[in-house]
Amino acid sequence: MSVRKQAGGDDTSALADIRVLDLSTGIAAPVASMFLGDFGADVIKVASPEPDVYDSLPGAAVWNRNKRSVVIDPTVEADRDWLVAAIGNADVCILGAADSLAAWGPEVESAAAANIRLIELRMPPYLDGYAPWEGESNGLLAAYGGQAMRQSSVAGGPIETMSPYLLYIHGVWAAACLVAALVERTVSGLGQVVTVTGVQGLIEATVTAMSVDPTLPDPSMKVGPAGRHPTYRQFRCSDGTWISCGALGPKFETGLLKALGLDAILADPRIDGVSARMALTENFEWCLPKLVDAFASRTREESLALLSSIGIPCGPAMSREEWLDHPQIRGIGMRVEIDDPARGRVVMPGSAINLTRTPARFDRHAPSHGEHNGATPWSARPVSEEPAPRFVEGPLAGFRVLNMGTFVASPYAGFLLKELGADVIKVEPLTGDPFRGSGYAYNRGMRSLAIDLKSEAGQGAFHRLVKVSDVVIDGMRPGVMSSLNIDYEKLAEINQNIVTMSLSAYGEGGPLSQAPGVDMVVQAMSGMMTSWGGEDDPVANTIAINDVTAAALSALTCVLALYDRQQTGRGQRTWDSLAAVSVFLQMGDMVKYDGRPELAVGRSDLRGLSPVQSYYETSDGWIYVDSTLVKGGPAAATSMLVFAELINSDTSSGDMDAVRESLAKSLRELTSEEAVAAVSAAGLRAVQARPLSSVLRDPRLLDAEAVHVRTADDKSSFMMTARYAGFSRTQRRGPLSPDGVGQSTVAVLTEAGFDDDEITALLEVGAVRTGGPVQHVLPIAYR
Structure with a gap:
């Protein structure tokens, strides 16, 4: 019988009986535990005496909500005793990029091992047991994992993103795997170790990009900021505004061409009535200008009316601020307000998940560091059922x-x-x-x-x-x-x-x-x-x-x-x-409160949002440089100057833009390998920005089954994403078709x-x- 049934149960929150120790730092793992807290779990964010630098980011108001904060000093016996008692009676323990139970002491590891119902979620930043950098980084993952080189642009080369969305995806997918293990535990009575790596978050996001013929060269991404599909993209209208056209698939693609009077494209022998052929490189270049001209002759209102009349999804290009305040976002409960002693009244995204009987709750603001010190560790709970180990492939086997x-x-x-x-x-x-x-x-x-x-x-x-x-x-x-x-x-x-x-x-x-x-x-x-x-x-x-x-x-x-x-x-x-x-x-950018840092804005072919989080061209490719600290901080700027001096760039002005230009000039004279070595020597993190073809040939990824090689009906080969998570007791195996x-x-x-x-x-x-x-x-x- 479940704990909630035994106690007559809180039937208003899906995870009301779950106890979570969040030992993580960074963004991805706290996002995973955010979902647990939103749905009623008691989440204790266990912090070391040194605050997590990511907690100072505006987005921390979202991903740390609904949690308690307890500071534990592993060198203090009483603190270790508290952690031993808590983990021995916890349901979930979450470890982030650079975290391990060993860092908290051997007795903590022993207590976790003795708790047979404990589900331990591990979220390493790249592969399990291997990362080319320390800690987590959206930019380093995008660069080394090939995503940055697959972004459409004007000039080609790697592109920086505006939000750390790979970390957010890593977090939500890890949460799904964790809760699946909780579902399995209701059947077996046993916990297990769940591992969701940064690479597995990456392949969840880039499934299409990683479905390729490995014998072909990387496609050119110099197709402009709208991508390579001529009807599924944004268009500029005659009044200078922009709309997005959702004409994807034969029905909509054909309907759009006819509505715009461009039937001749379909009749062209190069297309021969198959609208998908417009996206081929040899056809894209002559099809696209015809569509661009057609929209440029119409106002935004005219264009939206035309598309709507034939059922094609469409909408205007808007700002982040307009969207958060839009009646639609308010109407679906994605705009909430929480009083925060440190930040004041905070406007933030709500929960994107809607359980109609057990909805998300926003009972607590993000806690201050150690706000709940002195909290009593959880006590033991009686378990009346004997464990029933299952030998199944996947925690959801049987559903x-x-x-x-x-x-x-x-x-x-x-x-x-x-x-x-x-x-x-x-x-x-x-x-x-x-x-x-x-x-x-x-x-x-x-x-x-x-x-x-x-x-x-x-x-x-x-x-x-x-x-x-x-x-x-x-x-x-x-x-x-x-x-x-x-x-x-x-x-x-x-x-x-x-x-x-x-x-x-x-x-x-x-x-x-x-x-x-x-x-x-x-x-x-x-x-x-x-x-x-x-x-x-x-x-x-x-x-x-x-x-x-x-x-x-x-x-x-x-x-x-x-x-x-x-x-x-x-x-x-x-x-x-x-x-x-x-x-x-966009949770980190959607947060609003008095005094929050100004929102960053990008530009065409964005290489970086700051000199210490940016792509730099080298003599044989590109590298991505990332500070180990919060971007823009004084220590990061100091590291930047040390780095510049190390490779003999001009730092005399102290102006970061000037330093960046000098640095970029110097790095272009180095190979990527030399540039990464120089950055590392200065105390910053860096990796080569790899093309996807190089990523897919990485033996470490192949060994980890991040991708599988498949055989086509014509006996050719192609690659597809493979293992999305690791379960110590209920692992699913083999490729899926x-x-x-x-x-x-x-x-x-x-x-x-x-x-x-x-x-x-x-x-x-x-x-x-x-x-x-x-x-x-x-x-x-x-x-």
């Missing part, structure tokens, strides 16, 4: 998910849940997911059921599947599930324990709730593009940043609801949105209790269809 999502975010969430061990069934139309041609990587691991949910027979069959399932995911606009008679209220009548998770563009509530939306449009509306471009053209992230993050967030939403169900016996309806994700990904449309229809129905005659009847009336394997080929990159 079934019906995934109705199409395109990117929802299917990718299904893949992530399969990576965690769940049996995930892709419930798709008879004609299949319209994005299957480009979505090979997102659909891996899911079995396909092709079904007509608009038919009475199809709905009836789906209802029977729900009886033997645990989670239903959809990617539809609010209200569509109800029109199909498969909304939560109907499904809960069939299976009262069912968990449903709905992902939409703008969420439930607010004026845009019913509007269509996609990643590229939300990037523009949320201020991501304008903050990155500054006074230059808006910059689009080449990564489908809102989609891939929404996938991880959706997986976390599902496992939070599953954990609550395991404890209370009750399912619930949950939802999230791309709009909410766009705020989460997608089903063809309807490939598992008969098997799925049979497992749900349909007999042969019933399946035949469904096939005869066209309620379901069967199909063969998918074609295993590398798809054309769409961005």
Whole structure:
């Protein structure tokens, strides 16, 4: 029996019975524990006597909320005794980039090992046991992991980002893996070690970029700040404003060309009616100018009206400040205010996850260093059930998910849940997911059921599947599930324990709730593009940043609801949105309070936001330099001067911009290897900015199974992302492949209790269809 059931239970918070010791520093791991605190866990941030420098950043007001702070000095016996008592009765222990239990003393390690229910989350900055730098760094990870060289730009070369989004993604995905282990513990009674590395956060974000033919050279990224897709991008209008056009996929691409009077592009033999061919390098160069001219002849209002009239997602490019104050963000609860003794009234992002029965709570401001010293360590809790070890692949083994999502975010969430061990069934139309041609990587691991949910027979069959399932995911606009008679209220009548998770563009509530939306449009509306471009053209992230993050967030939403169900016996309806994700990904910049540092603004081909966090060109490539301290601090500036003097750059003026220019000139005379050595000698961190081809050939990544080499149907090879997390007791193994449309229809129905005659009847009336394997080929990159 669960602790909450035994105690009559707090039924208002999903993690109300969970005790968390957060021993981490930095950003990624505190973001992971933020989600636990938001949903009711008692999170104690254990700090050393020296404060974490990242706690002085504005974003710390968000990622440290709902926590207590206790300072522990490992050299003081009483402090060690407190930590031993706490970790011996904790449910979760979180370790960040440079953290280890050994640093707190052998007795702390022993107490953790003796706690058989403890789940230890480890979040090393690069690989488990290996990092080319000390501590965590978004810039170093992006540079060394190949992401920076894959960003579209004007001149090419590595590009710096405006927010540390790789660290945020690392945090949300690690939280999903951790809560999945908590779900598994409700079955086995045992904890385990969960390891989610910086590389695994990176591959979650860059799944498309890392799906490549390793024999081909790296593609040129000198395609401008909007990327390489001619219809899925931002456009400048005749009044000087910008809009984002979400025309992705054959339906929208073809519709847009016809609406703009550009049918001749489709008829051209180089395209031959296949709109996806416009994104090929040889066609992009002549297709794009025609589209640019078409939008340049229309005002923003005219352009948005035209796109909306044919159902293409679209929106204006806005600022970060406008987005946080937008009625849509307020309407979905993503703008909250908290009184903070140190900062005053703080406006910050709310929770991007919505559990309708056990919602997020914001009970505590971010604590000051040691604010809760003297707190009594947790006492022991009786456990009436004997542990029942399981030998399964993945902590979610035994749970079934019906995934109705199409395109990117929802299917990718299904893949992530399969990576965690769940049996995930892709419930798709008879004609299949319209994005299957480009979505090979997102659909891996899911079995396909092709079904007509608009038919009475199809709905009836789906209802029977729900009886033997645990989670239903959809990617539809609010209200569509109800029109199909498969909304939560109907499904809960069939299976009262069912968990449903709905992902939409703008969420439930607010004026845009019913509007269509996609990643590229939300990037523009949320201020991501304008903050990155500054006074230059808006910059689009080449990564489908809102989609891939929404996938991880959706997986976390599902496992939070599953954990609550395991404890209370009750399912619930949950939802999230791309709009909410766009705020989460800018949490450090979205925080507002009197006296907060001025927001940074980018520019075209941004190399860095400060001299000590920047890319520098060398004689044979690029390096990324990163201070070990908070950027802009006096000690960082001092290190910069020492570094400049070390390589004989002019430091006489003391002007950082002048020093930077002199430094850049000197570094261009060194090889990348020499430059990294010089930076390291000055006490700063640096790595080579590697092209993706170099990253994919790294034997360390291959050994760690960050990528797998796959064989195509034509016997060629291609690479895809591989192992996304490590579990000491419930590790899933082996590569995953997608089903063809309807490939598992008969098997799925049979497992749900349909007999042969019933399946035949469904096939005869066209309620379901069967199909063969998918074609295993590398798809054309769409961005």
